[in-house]
Amino acid sequence: MHKLLSLIKQIDKTHKGLGAMITMNLICAKAKMCIINVSPAGCGKSVTTDAVTLMLGEQAHKYTSLTLAGLKNISKELNQFNGHITIDDLGSEKRLQAIWKRNIANSHLRCDKARLI
DSSP: OOHHHHHHHHHHHHSTTOHHHHHHHHHHHHTTOOOOOOOOTTSSHHHHHHHHHHHHGGGEEEESOOOTGGGGGGHHHHTTOOSEEEESOOTTOHHHHHHHHHHHHTOSOOBSSSOBO
């Protein structure tokens, strides 16, 4: 079995149905790439960000909620930071909502219980 499938199955044992999403988030974090999880409430976004932050340890900073204006408050903390930043909720940022809606409408990916299909 491929190592990624093995990892997904292993994560699914403790986080049912979230193996693929947690694995993809972990891969993106290790590759220093951005990933945005957009899904309805209850699909496991918070559990995923908690799990990835825990796995990365010192390499990660997690913020439960952040706006563009709020970035100014933590700009010194993030200056020269070479780790993974997890933001659990950007939902209140109106400018980003418009971008997400436009991109999701054009996307061929959809979320079904936190799984990419």
